[in-house]
C-alpha cells in the first residue's frame with residue numbers, strides 16, 4: 001500500500017471534517033458543548049469526573065468494611081445514623097458487609113479503573129497524540145459515554161433499593177448470584193447489577209471499537225505505527241482486549257439472567273436453599289467461572305496496560321532520555337495482550353481442574369512474567385543515569401514501577417497451582433492484586449492526571465499537594481497491603497467479616513487495626529487530591545507556555561486550550577519518533593521537526 | 604458530523620473497518636456461548652433435541668437474501684436505482700421472513716417437543732443462541748428498513764456506497780453466523 005498517499009488522503013478527510021465543524025462553531029449551545037458533546041476532549045473529562053465520583057464512593061466503601069475488619073464487634077454510632085437498618089446499633093450487618101465488598105470491587109474494577117481510566121486517557125490522547133481532529137466516529141464515542149452514564153445510574157440506584165445491591169462478590173459466582181432466594185443481595189440488586197454491566201459492556205465496546213479504528217486509520221501524515229507514543233500503543237492493545245473479551249462476559253451474564261428469571265439451569269444443579277430442594281438440575285457453576293474469567297483475566301490487563309503506556313511516556317520525558325527498547329515495549333504489550341487470553345483458568349486452580357490442564361495454565365501464566373519483566377527492566381534503564389525531574393507525575397510513575405514489581409512477584413506465587421491451594425481465597429490474593437493492579441493502576445492514573453491536567457484544563461494541579469498526595473499514598477499503600485501477605489500465608493480467608501473466632505488469627509488483631517487506621521488516612525489524602533483537582537480547574541496556576549514539560553509529542557503543539565478540531569490550522573506532519581530526548585546535545589526534538597542533515601542516526 | 608468522505612481509495616474506509624471490529628466482537632460473544640454449549644454437552648443430564656425442519660427453510664431464505672443484498676449493492680454502485688430499490692426491498696422482506704421462520708421454529712420446539720426453559724440441555728441453549736442471533740438479524744432488518752425508506756421516499760440523493768456496503772457486510776455476516784450455528788447444532792451432539 002502506498003503509505004504516503006494514504007496519509008495524504010487522511011489529511012484531506014480531516015480537513016473536510018474540520019471545515020464542516022468550523023461552520024457551526026458559533027451557534028453551539030451549552031448542551032451540545034458540555035453535555036452531549038462529541039469532542040473527544042470533553043468526553044474524556046466526562047469519563048474522568050464520573051470516574052472520580054465513583055472512586056470516592058467505592059473508596060468510602062472500603063473504609064467502611066475496613067472498620068469492621070479492624071474493629072470487629074465494636075459499635076460506631078455514626079454508621080447507624082448514615083445507614084440505618086444496615087448497621088443497627090452502629091455495627092455493620094453481615095449482609096451489608098458483603099454488599100460493601102461487592103460494590104467496592106465492581107465499582108473500582110469496572111467503573112473507575114476501566115471506564116474512568118481508559119475513557120479518560122484513550123479519549124484525550126488518541127486524537128491529540130496520533131494527530132487527528134477527533135475520533136473515527138465522534139457520535140459512537142459520545143454514545144459510549146452515555147451508555148456508561150446509564151450503567152452508572154442503574155448501579156447507583158441498586159444501592160438505594162430495599163434489598164440492597166448485589167452481594168456475591170465482584171465475580172458474581174452462581175449459585176449465589178443465580179437464585180433470588182440465596183441471599184438478600186441476590187434479589188433485585190443482582191438483576192440491576194447484571195443490567196448495569198450489560199450497559200457497561202456496550203459502552204466499552206463502542207469506545208474500544210472507536211479507539212482501534214481511530215488509531216489504525218486516522219493518524220496524521222508521517223505518523224507511522226512505529227512513531228506512535230507508547231501511550232497510544234497501550235490503549236490500542238487495551239481496546240483489543242476489551243473488544244474481544246467483554247462480549248464473552250456478556251454471554252455469561254445472559255445465561256445468568258435466564259437462570260435467575262426464566263427457570264433455566266445453565267449454572268444450577270442439586271441445590272438446597274433453607275432446607276428447600278431447588279428444582280434446577282444439570283447445570284454447572286464452573287461454567288460461569290470459565291465465562292467470567294475469560295473476561296476477568298484480560299480485564300486486569302485492560303486496567304494496567306493504559307497505565308503502562310502513561311508511565312512509559314512520563315518516565316522518558318522526565319528522565320530526559322529516550323525510552324529504552326521501544327520495540328521491546330511494543331512487543332511486550334503485544335505478548336501480554338495475547339497471553340491474557342490464555343491464562344484465565346489460573347483463577348480456577350482449586351475447582352477440581354484436571355492437574356495436567358492445571359499445569360498448562362501454570363506454564364502460560366508464568367510466561368506473562370517475561371514481558372512484564374521486560375517492561376520493568378526498560379523503565380528502570382530509561383531512568384538509569386537520566387537527568388530526572390521529580391515532578392508529581394514522575395514520582396507517581398516511579399511509584400507505579402515499585403508497586404508493579406512488588407505485586408508482580410507475588411503473582412509468581414499464586415501462579416503456581418500447588419502453592420495456590422494454600423493461597424487461594426486468602427488475604428494473600430487480596431494483597432497480590434491490590435498492589436499489582438489496584439494501587440499500580442491508580443498510581444499510573446494519577447501520574448497521567450498530574451501530567452496532562454495542563455492540557456485538559458489549561459492550569460496546573462498544585463504541586464505541593466501533589467507531593468503530599470504521593471508520599472502518603474505510597475507509604476500508606478505499602479502499610480495497608482504488605483501485611484496482608486502474612487495474613488494470607490497464615491491462611492486467613494478473604495471476604496470474611498469477622499476473623500476473631502479463630503484463635504490462630506488473634507495475633508493479627510493489631511495489624512488489622514493498623515491497616516484500618518492507615519486506610520482512613522490514605523482515603524483522606526485521596527479526598528485532598530479530589531479537592532486539588534476541582535480547585536485547580538478553576539483556580540490553579542495558569543499554563544503560559546505551549547509545551548510546559550518540554551515534551552516531543554503532538555498534543556503539545558496544539559494551543560494551550562485547544563478547541564474542537566485540536567489544531568487551528570493544518571494538522572502538523574510528523575518526521576520522527578517521539579523519544580528524541582538529549583539527542584545530539586539537544587534537550588528535546590519535537591516529532592514535528594524534520595530530521596536534520598547531519599543528525600546522528602541512533603535513536 | 605461526517606469525518607470521512609469516500610476519498611480514501613486504497614485504505615480501508617474507517618467506517619468499514621469499525622464494522623469489522625464490531626463483527627469480531629459479536630463473533631466472540633457467540634464463541635463464548637457455543638463453547639459453553641460444548642462444555643455442558645459433555646456433562647451429565649444433557650438433553651438432546653430434534654431440530655425443527657423449518658430451520659432448513661430459514662436457511663434457504665437467508666442464503667437467498669444474501670444474494671439479493673449483493674445484487675442490490677451492485678446495482679447501487681452502477682447507479683441502477685430502480686433495480687437497487689427492488690432488491691433492497693426483497694432483502695428486507697426475506698430478512699423479515701427469516702425472523703418469522705425462526706419464531707415458528709421456536710414455537711414448534713416448545714409445543715411439539717415440549718422443550719421449555721426448564722433445564723439446561725441443547726434446547727435451552729438453542730433458545731438463547733438462536734434467539735440472540737435473531738436479535739442481530741433484527742438489527743440488520745431495521746437497518747435495511749431505513750435504507751429502503753430512504754431509497755423510496757428519501758429527498759436527498761445518496762451517492763456514497765459506504766452505507767450500502769456496510770449493510771451488505773453486516774448482512775452477509777449474520778448469514779454466515781447462522782450457517783455456523785446451524786452446522787454447530789447439527790454437529791455437536
Ligand code: HEM
Nearest residue numbers: 300304346347369408411412414415424425429433436437
Ligand atoms: C506475573 C504476573 C502475574 C501472575 C503470575 C498472576 C497470577 C495470578 C493468579 C494465579 C491469581 C489467582 C489467585 C487465586 O485466586 O488464588 C491472581 C489473582 C489476581 N490477579 Fe494476578 N497475576 C499476575 C499479575 C497480575 C496483574 C499485572 C494484575 C492486574 C493488573 C493482576 C490482577 C489480579 C487480580 C485482580 C486477581 C484477583 C481476582 C479475584 O479473585 O478477585 N495480576 N493472579
Ligand SMILES: [Cu+2]
Nearest residue numbers: 297344346347
Ligand atoms: Cu488472572
